[in-house]
Amino acid sequence: MNMLEAVRLVAARELKVKLRDKTFLISTLFFLLFAFGSSVLPALFAGGPSSVAVAQGSPYEGKLRDAGLDVKVVANPEQTVRDGDADAAVVDKNAQPEVLAMKDAPSDVVSALSVQPAVQLLDPDAVNPVAAFLVPFMFALVFFFTSLTFGIQIAQSVVEEKQTRMVEILVAAVPVRALLIGKVAAGGILALAQVALIAVVTVTGAQFTDDADTLLPLLGPAMSWFIPFFVLGFIMLAALWAAVGALVNRLEDVGNAGMPVQLIVMLPFFLVIFLNDNPLAMRILSYVPFSAPTAMPVRLFDGSAAGWEPFVSLVILALAAAGALLIGARLYEGSLLRTNARTSWSAAWRDRELRSI
Template identity: 30%
Template sequence: MNARSQVVLVAQREVRERLRNKAFRITTLIFCLAAVGAGLAAGLIGSGGADEVTVGTSGPDAARVVDGMQAAGKSYDLKPEQKAFGSAASARAAVDEGDVDLAIVDGPRLLVGVDADARSIALAQAAWRADAQRQAVERGGLRGAEARAVLSPAPLPTTELGDADADAKQGVAYIGALLLYLVIFTYGLTVSSGVVEEKSSRVVEILQAAVPPRRLLLGKVLGLGLVGLLQTAAFLVLGAIAATASGAFDASGIAAGAAAITGLYFMLGYLLYACAYAMAGALCARQEDLQSVTSPLTILLVGGYLLSTGAISSPDGTIATAMSLFPPWAPIVMPGRVIQGAVAWWEVALSVALMLAMTLVVLRLADRIYRGASLQVRGRTSLKAALGGAGR
């Protein structure tokens, strides 16, 4: 069996074992439901709709004003509803008792309660002025197109500046950074935990009798990375579908690019950290030792995520640029900057090149340590001993 077949065989084993794991299936289901829930919640929070306002009326003039309020209500984010009364006294009593928000009665007069919304008052006043202007124009003898030209002149030509999807893109960038941090951290620990488990159970001795350590390590990293990529894709797709369906934002123009850049940097970040976590796992003989050995990597990841929030809010800043080029933090920061359109193509190319270069260095180091320490099952192995064992 050639080297490629051995790596593929080990990767297939890791995929099968992961998919058969009940805890993994439950966790995936929970996170998928959470992604759908987050997308739907974003739509519910952002789609409160127009506020309803009840307007009492007494007399034909008041009814015309309410018609004008209903026509212009969208501009004020209000939805006026009319409630007619037989007399001005009845309308006044309804305002006093809180049955209506305000009332327009013959006189003319606007009646409002002490807690009346300023927008409702402004809308009623604007509708009343528009009706008065229309009446004046008609009394002056203008009709049809002439009257409309006076009452409704053509609006000023408007040019929209900026990015209409800026808020949505920033929201996607924050979610993407959190997702990348969680998935890279989770699968990095999975790699190190799997290495320790095989080492403590002596299974690694059987595996290395059939497959060289380097290919065994590479197959493990690639197999778990494939599972992680599929899981991440499921979260992104379900979340984007839910957000679009709920009306939170139109994800059609954002989701494809966000998914592509997130997938790319997940694989780059995962490969880098998986090799580092595998190296840490090889130094441990028990699961109890894993936390202390992997803590520097965890601190590096957590620190990168915490700093990424500021970088995403200011994607053109010096800190954001530096973090997106620094290989250990680039997987968390760079996708958010790309989604927000704050990155030149050469920055992405340089970031990918630096990450690949660092990954190759860490992979070579992980290979030496894995070969030197994976068969040492008595206590924790020092870095010097692992490197020395690889040379023998």
């Protein structure tokens, strides 16, 4: 069979195995529930508007209704609050409103009766401070956990094939590079599908929030760019994780052998989190291949990136991904059939045992 058919065969096998894995299915369900809950629960726990009791003909009834409060017109507002049928009551005292409540007056009732000063927004298009923190955090978190989780799974899959000697059968049937590319392709498909499901669930849950109309239009361009950046970034890291799996012969050694790869995943994660308010640092990070998948979408979200910048950053990332594939393939080929002891990075780089297969 040719290379394309071999890659397709390996990828199909990896997908079938992973889709039957209960751990993968349960973890995916957990991420979906977490994404939906983080979007919906804050709105649910916030509750509805406060209920407020007023007397018949109260001059404050219209203002309270305009504020969206649940207004109840009763004969005795104070008794209504004491009976627990309303959160607060508003009565007229010396031509001034007075709020009656059992312990603390609801803030929305007080706000509705307060005189609001005139406000002029000097930067009306500025991103909400909470969103400005959460969006970089979520982009970095998704890329960090997805690339790390699926990358380690790819490495473990390689080790399991070496332990069971299955790798010798696979190498005899398909080219070694097809085996590597098939594993990376299958992991990328599953990771991208999981991220897409999380995005759909998150956007659906965001419809329940009050900021949906302003936040979602800002997220659209950033999320659309995040997909190609995520795919290339994942390919770059997955190839290195596959090489890590080929270097060792026991699952217990994956962590130690993969420490360099873990560091180049963790460092950009923390840099984007802690430096997202530093324009110069974020501009640099958006061109560094290991941090570009999160830094550039964040800059697109806050509007600090020029229209040409994501294209340049994507080209740099694509070249880095291609280089990582070549490096990973060489290490993978040089260590895959070594089953006696752990292979060093330098020994795997020098070994050409499988290059002719």
